[in-house]
Amino acid sequence: MNDVTKTTGPANAGPDEAGPQGRDHALPISVRSLTKTYGAFHALNDVSIDIRNGEFMTLLGPSGSGKTTLLMVLAGFVRPDNGSVKFGEREILLLPPHKRDIGMVFQNYALFPHMTVADNLAYPLKLRRVGKAEIRERVERALDLVQLGGLGDRGIEALSGGQRQRVALARAVIFEPRILLMDEPLSALDKNLREQMQFEVRALHDRLGITTVYVTHDQREALTMSDRIAVINEGRIQQVDPPRKLYERPETFFVASFIGETYRLPVEVADGKASLFGQPVRTDSPLGSNAARQTLILRPEMLHIDEGAPEADENQMTGTLRQSVFQGDSIVSYITIHGDHEIAVRSQHRSDRSLPEPGSEVRLSWLVQDTVILPGDGRT
Amino acid sequence: MTAADHQPDAPMNERALDRQARAEQRNLMALSLPAFILVGSLVLLPMGWLFWMSIYGADGFTAENYTRLLHPSYKKTLITTFELAFLVTGLCILLGYPLAYLASQLKPRMASLVLLCVLFPFWTSLLVRTYAWLVLLQRRGLINNWLMEWGLIDTPLKLVHNFTGTTIGMVHIMLPFFVLPLYASMKTVDYDLMKAASNLGASPVRAFWQIYVPLTLSGLGAGVILVFVLSLGFYVTPALLGGGRVMMWAMQIERSMAVYADWGAASALGVVLLVMTLGILWAFARLTGAIGATEGK
Numbered sequence: 001m002n003d004v005t006k007t008t009g010p011a012n013a014g015p016d017e018a019g020p021q022g023r024d025h026a027l028p029i030s031v032r033s034l035t036k037t038y039g040a041f042h043a044l045n046d047v048s049i050d051i052r053n054g055e056f057m058t059l060l061g062p063s064g065s066g067k068t069t070l071l072m073v074l075a076g077f078v079r080p081d082n083g084s085v086k087f088g089e090r091e092i093l094l095l096p097p098h099k100r101d102i103g104m105v106f107q108n109y110a111l112f113p114h115m116t117v118a119d120n121l122a123y124p125l126k127l128r129r130v131g132k133a134e135i136r137e138r139v140e141r142a143l144d145l146v147q148l149g150g151l152g153d154r155g156i157e158a159l160s161g162g163q164r165q166r167v168a169l170a171r172a173v174i175f176e177p178r179i180l181l182m183d184e185p186l187s188a189l190d191k192n193l194r195e196q197m198q199f200e201v202r203a204l205h206d207r208l209g210i211t212t213v214y215v216t217h218d219q220r221e222a223l224t225m226s227d228r229i230a231v232i233n234e235g236r237i238q239q240v241d242p243p244r245k246l247y248e249r250p251e252t253f254f255v256a257s258f259i260g261e262t263y264r265l266p267v268e269v270a271d272g273k274a275s276l277f278g279q280p281v282r283t284d285s286p287l288g289s290n291a292a293r294q295t296l297i298l299r300p301e302m303l304h305i306d307e308g309a310p311e312a313d314e315n316q317m318t319g320t321l322r323q324s325v326f327q328g329d330s331i332v333s334y335i336t337i338h339g340d341h342e343i344a345v346r347s348q349h350r351s352d353r354s355l356p357e358p359g360s361e362v363r364l365s366w367l368v369q370d371t372v373i374l375p376g377d378g379r380t
Numbered sequence: 381m382t383a384a385d386h387q388p389d390a391p392m393n394e395r396a397l398d399r400q401a402r403a404e405q406r407n408l409m410a411l412s413l414p415a416f417i418l419v420g421s422l423v424l425l426p427m428g429w430l431f432w433m434s435i436y437g438a439d440g441f442t443a444e445n446y447t448r449l450l451h452p453s454y455k456k457t458l459i460t461t462f463e464l465a466f467l468v469t470g471l472c473i474l475l476g477y478p479l480a481y482l483a484s485q486l487k488p489r490m491a492s493l494v495l496l497c498v499l500f501p502f503w504t505s506l507l508v509r510t511y512a513w514l515v516l517l518q519r520r521g522l523i524n525n526w527l528m529e530w531g532l533i534d535t536p537l538k539l540v541h542n543f544t545g546t547t548i549g550m551v552h553i554m555l556p557f558f559v560l561p562l563y564a565s566m567k568t569v570d571y572d573l574m575k576a577a578s579n580l581g582a583s584p585v586r587a588f589w590q591i592y593v594p595l596t597l598s599g600l601g602a603g604v605i606l607v608f609v610l611s612l613g614f615y616v617t618p619a620l621l622g623g624g625r626v627m628m629w630a631m632q633i634e635r636s637m638a639v640y641a642d643w644g645a646a647s648a649l650g651v652v653l654l655v656m657t658l659g660i661l662w663a664f665a666r667l668t669g670a671i672g673a674t675e676g677k
Contacts, residue, residue, distance in 0.1 A: 077575055097578040098587075110576035114594045123590075124580035175581070 026054040026211040027088040027178040029074065034083035036069055036235075043069040044080065045235035051213060052227075056205050058214045060222040061232035062258070070232070071181055071215045076100050087179060102179040103172035103210075107187060109164045111156045117143070117167050118152030124175040142170040145204070162193045169201065173208060180205070182214045186221065198224050219259045223247065231255045253374060256297045263343050265296040265317075267373060274373055277338045281315050282368045289375035297372040303345050305333060305356075306365040314365045319343070321362050324355045331355065335362055427654070434647035445648035454632065461629040464543070464618070465611035468550045472607050475551065476558040477600070483559075484566035495563065502556040510617045513549045514540060517621070541623025549621045550611060557610060558603035565599025601668045609657055629653050 029051040036044040043066045051057045059067040072078035074085060076097030085093050092100055111120050121139045130138070143149050146166035151159075159167065165185060172180055185201070186194045202225045205212050216222055222229045223243040231238040231246065231254070239251045250256035253264075267274045267281055269292055274281045276296060287294070310316035319335040322342070326349070333345045333356075345364065356362060434445050448454070483494040501509055516522050517540035524536040539545055569592065577587035593600075615630040622628075629649065636646035 075575075075579060077578075097575070098581050098583050100579075101581070102579070104576070104579045106572050106576060108570070108572060110570065110572040112573060112576075112591060114597075123577075123582075127581040127586070171580070 026209055028053045028055075029179065029211060029213070030084075030086040031070075031074075032084040032086075034070070034073060034080050034085065036066075036073065036078065036080045042066075042235040044073070044083075047083070047232075047235070047237055049230055049237055049240060051211060054209045054211055056202065056212045056214065056225060056227045058216060058222040058226040058229045059232055060216060060219060060229050060258075062217055065232045066235040067215050067217075067232045068183060069235075071183055071213060074179075074213060075102065075104055075181055101175075101177055102181060103175070103177035104181040105168045105172045105183065105185040107184045109168040109185075109188075111164060111167055111171070113156050115156070116152065117148070117154050117156065117159070120156070120167060121152075121171050121174050124171065128175060138174060142174045145173075145207075146170045146200075161189055162197065165189060165197060166200075169204065173204070173210065178211065180208075180210045180212045182212065184216055185214075187216075187218075194221075201225065223259070231258060233258070248370070248372075250297065250372060251374075253295070253297075253376070256372070256374070261300055263298045263300070263341070265298065265337065265341055266377065267294050267296045268292060269294050269373075276317055279317060281371060281373070283371045283373060284369045287373055287375075291375045293377055294373050294375050295377060297374060298343070298366065299370075300343070300345060302366045302370045303343065303364050304366070305335075305345060305347055306363045310363075310365050313368050315368055315371055316363050316365045318361055318363050321356050321358055321360050323358055326355070333362070335364065337364075430647045430650055433643055434651050437644050442644075445644045446652075448645060449648060449652060457627045457629055457632050460627055461612060464546060464550065464614075464626070464628065465608050467547055468554055468611045469604055469608045471547070471551045472554050472558040473600070473604065476555055476562060476603065479555075480559045480562040480566055480599075483563050484569075495560075498556050498559050501552065506553065506616055509553060510549055510620045513545070513552065513621060517545050517548065540621055542625050543622070545621040545623075546618045546626045549617045550614060553617060554607045554611060557606040561602035561606070562596065562599040565596050565602075569595045598668070601664065605661065605664050609660065612657055612660075613653060 029049075031047060031049045031051075034044050034047040035042075045066075047066070047070060049057075059070060061067045069078055073080050073093075076092075076095065080093070083093070084091060087100075087102075112123065115123065118139050121142050122135045125135045125138060139152060140149070143152055146169055148163060148166050148170070151163070156164065156167070165188075168185065172182075182201070186197050189197060198221055201214075214222075214225065223246075226243055228240055228242050229246050230240045233254045239246060239255045241249070246255065247259055250259065256262045265276055267276050269275075269287060269290065272287060272290070274283065274287065274294065274296070281296060306314075306316065317337060319337040322334045322336050324334075325332045329349055330346050331349050333347065335343050335345060337343060343364070435441060435443070437444065479494070479498070483491045483498075486494060514521075518524070519536045519538075519540075521539070523539060524533075527533045528536065539548070573591055573595065574587050577591045578584070582590060613630050614628060615634065618626050618628045619631055619634075630653070633646050633649045633653075636642045636649060
């Protein structure tokens with residue numbers, strides 16, 4: 001990884017040897033019927049989720065959705081009203097936080113300002129009565145692991161945001177916890193550093209093989225880093241799936257609109273067949289519901305403007321071109337479908353092709369396998 | 381101006397710019413002149429005079445005023461003074477730290493109520509509070525009466541006109557000086573740090589001693605130094621509640637002037653108190669400086 005903050009010294013002295021941190025000793029997490037209310041507000045509403053051994057699970061949702069509350073219940077800082085949380089076979093809900101033995105990276109890092117970097121890293125080891133020589137060795141190794149070799153004597157104030165992030169990360173894993181919790185750890189960093197740290201955090205996870213629960217409201221971050229994503233809204237888990245499936249096969253309107261850009265068009269369903277303004281729409285899987293009024297979910301990048309008839313594996317609809325905007329590398333076409341639905345389609349600019357005239361009729365095609373139809377009118 | 385003066389390559393306005401910079405500095409200095417005059421005439425000058433009086437008597441230069449302080453009675457006063465200052469500071473820590481912690485943990489509305497209770501006596505005249513303690517603590521005072529009515533004691537406790545009464549009154553008067561800076565520093569502690577300590581495996585007691593207390597050390601230090609230094613030179617409360625049995629350094633000064641009209645002796649006592657206080661401040665600054673260094677760097 002290209003790291004400008006990397007210093008000379010033992011930073012490069014291979015953290016290759018797996019050491020005790022590399023061994024496979026992660027724990028699965030099993031959450032059952034977790035409920036937490038604050039007055040009339042349901043922070044967690046009957047939440048159940050299974051997080052696999054060594055998995056990188058992201059809790060994704062808007063602020064106030066309950067994702068942080070769930071993380072805090074796992075860490076032991078929030079006492080739920082009801083439910084069960086197991087790490088492996090062990091019920092941990094009644095354990096105080098300092099006996100749960102899980103690593104955690106806080107949103108604002110929570111590094112102890114009255115200690116040096118090395119003292120911060122040594123703190124959990126001292127609490128576990130690790131010998132002095134071993135502490136020194138493990139601190140050194142942890143610093144190398146996060147590319148901060150040689151900075152052990154620095155004070156926390158003297159570190160940049162990215163360096164603090166790395167120290168917080170190292171401190172959270174130095175005592176070899178079997179579970180790592182992260183609460184929007186990258187939100188305070190600028191965009192470039194954030195993207196770089198996303199890869200570093202993921203690489204660290206892969207190296208340590210530790211079960212990781214990562215909280216974020218940033219969908220791109222979630223898609224980039226996770227094995228699976230749990231989308232949470234209003235205290236309920238909406239869908240738990242790998243990033244790609246979540247994006248391509250959203251199961252609720254919330255998931256569809258929270259991740260990526262979507263258009264919704266009303267479809268009518270009769271005898272298990274859907275039609276959009278009279279034209280048939282095919283799907284590659286049977287509809288989940290027989291309700292007459294359902295909604296077609298389309299993503300702009302799945303659509304393309306077509307000149308001819310649809311291919312065998314495509315659906316097609318017609319609309320009226322309202323306006324085309326030339327943006328250099330691409331052309332954005334604003335197309336009105338059936339009077340009151342407008343869709344913007346981005347297509348690549350090609351010098352051998354002229355822009356269609358505003359007012360002309362265009363055809364939009366998309367793959368049958370990209371077709372997602374959800375029951376309801378999408379207003380819930 | 382000659383031709384030699386005006387070389388095209390030379391920085392032409394160097395001297396003029398220099399002059400301007402100096403003038404600006406002069407003007408800024410002039411602004412702080414009133415402060416200098418005030419400090420000089422009201423602090424430094426009298427202190428110099430004080431020192432002068434302590435070493436220059438009717439017969440010229442003399443060390444008599446200082447050699448006299450080696451007398452056992454002065455030594456006893458010095459010990460009493462430090463004893464009381466240490467005791468009052470210690471009791472302030474014991475009473476004030478939990479109080480400040482409570483206030484820092486409460487919701488804003490309740491916290492301001494608690495702080496108001498701390499500040500209320502602070503706004504009352506020192507003399508009034510001291511006399512109030514006299515009323516409460518005396519032989520036939522409220523506290524002794526109650527204790528006897530409830531049958532807890534048979535004879536009145538000696539609560540005032542002694543060291544005990546002085547300590548009670550002083551702690552009451554000093555407590556706000558201790559609580560306020562401590563409260564301010566407690567409010568700045570990031571509570572996530574306590575969560576982090578707990579998450580890393582520290583029991584609540586450990587987290588308190590290893591994380592919370594070190595982080596509030598600056599406020600604790602400020603409170604300690606305020607209380608200790610103020611206690612060293614305290615006069616009114618020990619004079620009234622001590623009933624003449626508790627001899628403080630400040631009371632020796634008063635006696636030298638009012639009873640013996642010996643300004644030289646009084647000055648020497650004052651100089652010694654000043655030097656001791658400065659010495660303590662210096663030692664404390666060194667101590668916290670060392671702590672601050674590990675904190676900052």
